[in-house]
Amino acid sequence: MIRLEDVTKTHGEDADVVHAVRGVSFSLERGEFVALVGPSGCGKSTLLNLIGCLDRPTSGTVRLQDRNVETLSDDELATIRNRRIGFVFQFHNLLPRLDAQANVELPMLYAGVDRAARRERARAQLDRMGLADRVGHLPSQLSGGERQRVAIARALVMEPSLVLADEPTGNLDTKRGWEILEILRGLAATGTTVLMVTHDTEMAASASRILTMRDGVLV
Amino acid sequence: MNPRDAFASALDMLRANRMRSFLTVLGVVIGVAIVILLTSMGESARTYVANLVQSVGFGANVLVIHPGKMDPPIEASRLTYQDALEVRRRVPGVVDVMPVMLGTVKARYGQKSRMTNVWGVTPNYPGLIGYRTRQGAFFDEADNHRRKKVCVLGEKVATALFGRLSPVGERIRLGSKKFLIVGVMEQKGEMVGFDIDDVIFLPVTTASDLLDTTRLLEIVAWTSDPDAVGQVKQGIRDVLLSRHKREDDFHFHTQGEVMSVLGKVTSALTTFVAAIAAISLVVGSIGIMNIMLVSVAERTREIGIRKAIGARRKDIFVQFLTEALLISFLGGLMGIAFGAGLSVAVLSLINLPVRVTGWAVVAAVIASGIVGIVSGVYPAMRAASLDPVHALRYE
Numbered sequence: 023m024i025r026l027e028d029v030t031k032t033h034g035e036d037a038d039v040v041h042a043v044r045g046v047s048f049s050l051e052r053g054e055f056v057a058l059v060g061p062s063g064c065g066k067s068t069l070l071n072l073i074g075c076l077d078r079p080t081s082g083t084v085r086l087q088d089r090n091v092e093t094l095s096d097d098e099l100a101t102i103r104n105r106r107i108g109f110v111f112q113f114h115n116l117l118p119r120l121d122a123q124a125n126v127e128l129p130m131l132y133a134g135v136d137r138a139a140r141r142e143r144a145r146a147q148l149d150r151m152g153l154a155d156r157v158g159h160l161p162s163q164l165s166g167g168e169r170q171r172v173a174i175a176r177a178l179v180m181e182p183s184l185v186l187a188d189e190p191t192g193n194l195d196t197k198r199g200w201e202i203l204e205i206l207r208g209l210a211a212t213g214t215t216v217l218m219v220t221h222d223t224e225m226a227a228s229a230s231r232i233l234t235m236r237d238g239v240l241v
Numbered sequence: 242m243n244p245r246d247a248f249a250s251a252l253d254m255l256r257a258n259r260m261r262s263f264l265t266v267l268g269v270v271i272g273v274a275i276v277i278l279l280t281s282m283g284e285s286a287r288t289y290v291a292n293l294v295q296s297v298g299f300g301a302n303v304l305v306i307h308p309g310k311m312d313p314p315i316e317a318s319r320l321t322y323q324d325a326l327e328v329r330r331r332v333p334g335v336v337d338v339m340p341v342m343l344g345t346v347k348a349r350y351g352q353k354s355r356m357t358n359v360w361g362v363t364p365n366y367p368g369l370i371g372y373r374t375r376q377g378a379f380f381d382e383a384d385n386h387r388r389k390k391v392c393v394l395g396e397k398v399a400t401a402l403f404g405r406l407s408p409v410g411e412r413i414r415l416g417s418k419k420f421l422i423v424g425v426m427e428q429k430g431e432m433v434g435f436d437i438d439d440v441i442f443l444p445v446t447t448a449s450d451l452l453d454t455t456r457l458l459e460i461v462a463w464t465s466d467p468d469a470v471g472q473v474k475q476g477i478r479d480v481l482l483s484r485h486k487r488e489d490d491f492h493f494h495t496q497g498e499v500m501s502v503l504g505k506v507t508s509a510l511t512t513f514v515a516a517i518a519a520i521s522l523v524v525g526s527i528g529i530m531n532i533m534l535v536s537v538a539e540r541t542r543e544i545g546i547r548k549a550i551g552a553r554r555k556d557i558f559v560q561f562l563t564e565a566l567l568i569s570f571l572g573g574l575m576g577i578a579f580g581a582g583l584s585v586a587v588l589s590l591i592n593l594p595v596r597v598t599g600w601a602v603v604a605a606v607i608a609s610g611i612v613g614i615v616s617g618v619y620p621a622m623r624a625a626s627l628d629p630v631h632a633l634r635y636e
Contacts, residue, residue: 076549076629097553104551111633117543119257131246132551176550 029082108177167198266572272521273576361448377424545632565617573609
């Protein structure tokens with residue numbers, strides 16, 4: 023469903039140029055649960071941004087369901103992120119002034135879903151994450167695990183085909199971390215492709231495939 | 242994002258930063274409030290003067306002749322009732338004249354007394370001014386001609402001396418002489434700080450006897466044609482000069498002159514208000530733009546998150562522009578409310594009719610809309626054009 027062909031990404035110019043990703047090719051299939059591991063600064067986040075259509079490659083091609091990302095405008099990419107991709111970041115992930123409900127409604131706001139449907143779908147999604155009694159809480163009133171589950175609810179509310187999780191358990195204790203991992207695994211089991219960046223080798227081991235990155239290349 | 246959602250989101254933002262938002266719009270609030278206050282006062286004064294001019298019968302076809310001169314200064318009045326009669330008789334185009342004599346006298350009835358103004362006028366006075374008696378009748382030409390000791394009481398004098406009793410047919414003492422009350426005027430109210438109800442009207446001849454003078458306060462002349470006022474003025478001038486041994490000891494007032502002075506004052510005021518408004522709104526815009534730029538910087542990460550989950554440029558632009566517009570509109574509304582409240586307070590304190598001008602309110606709303614757009618577009622563009630990857634990395 024997503025295919026990268028000889029993708030490179032450089033930051034900066036001339037003498038200061040940094041090759042964050044250099045010549046990466048791989049593909050993710052529907053329903054795969056893939057772990058991306060590697061030391062800090064190896065280019066994992068850059069790669070994730072490229073896959074997530076937040077960024078464009080310096081060279082090479084990213085194909086999402088056979089559409090070349092290169093040919094799409096910023097707004098078209100925004101729409102793809104909105105409809106096809108769900109993001110879960112490590113932290114500072116929710117808008118602090120919005121309660122759980124409003125955070126989960128956000129992607130639907132940009133998709134033009136009407137108010138009543140937004141409410142209903144956000145509730146259902148939070149309910150599925152076991153947060154039915156937390157809908158009116160602000161992020162600051164939630165525990166770390168709850169916050170991450172709200173973030174997952176938000177990532178899933180548009181029913182994306184690809185979920186990208188950047189160290190989703192990095193901030194949590196082991197027990198909460200595994201709860202989040204179970205949710206992601208469950209997603210893959212129902213046909214959603216999940217790509218997870220992690221430092222935790224044990225968690226990576228529970229994925230169906232492990233991609234290891236070092237100095238901008240997959241090894 | 243549809244406009245209603247953008248509005249709701251902007252409102253949330255404002256609520257979350259109440260104090261900051263309030264301080265931000267203070268410039269707009271004060272600017273708009275001053276404009277509303279000053280225009281209300283201007284309008285109120287204009288209405289007041291216009292009403293006044295109307296109510297004393299000072300139409301476009303009216304000439305008022307005042308005794309005295311500014312340069313060289315001549316203070317003593319040499320205008321007499323005879324002058325008024327000659328003006329009516331000899332100047333073509335003059336349809337009516339009314340002499341006015343003014344004095345102060347102590348009026349007494351039984352145990353009650355009151356210091357009050359005496360107006361010596363001719364019987365045409367009530368008809369020319371549109372002023373009616375409440376009871377009895379105004380004195381007539383025969384009373385005036387025979388210098389009869391009759392009087393008509395203003396409403397306030399009648400109440401002060403007679404209470405609920407009927408004064409018509411009674412006699413009161415003015416100074417040392419007794420006068421027959423033939424009528425009581427209807428209530429008219431105060432104008433130019435002068436209480437027209439606290440007055441006793443006498444035939445001008447009788448007033449001359451009572452006050453022991455022939456000097457008039459003024460002569461009011463009516464012309465048949467408002468366009469002929471200039472010509473009539475010259476005619477009156479010729480007659481009065483010949484009667485006053487060629488001495489130019491009087492001057493004229495016309496409605497046109499009064500209105501043109503008023504117009505000058507009003508236009509100076511308008512320019513002044515416009516300048517204040519412009520300055521305060523510019524300062525207000527800068528304040529809002531500044532706080533919007535701060536807000537964009539503070540919320541860089543939020544913008545990144547919004548873009549990551551599917552916000553397009555337009556969505557972010559609309560969100561921030563809506564916030565700026567909402568802030569400045571709220572500022573405008575607060576300014577209107579504040580200015581209107583201040584106008585009511587100030588105007589009722591100084592006893593002027595309360596007028597809050599509609600056009601000033603409309604202008605204030607439009608101006609705050611413009612302020613919102615001017616101050617919001619640039620920060621909104623900055624926000625919309627942020628690169629999501631960089632924005633997300635921002636701490």
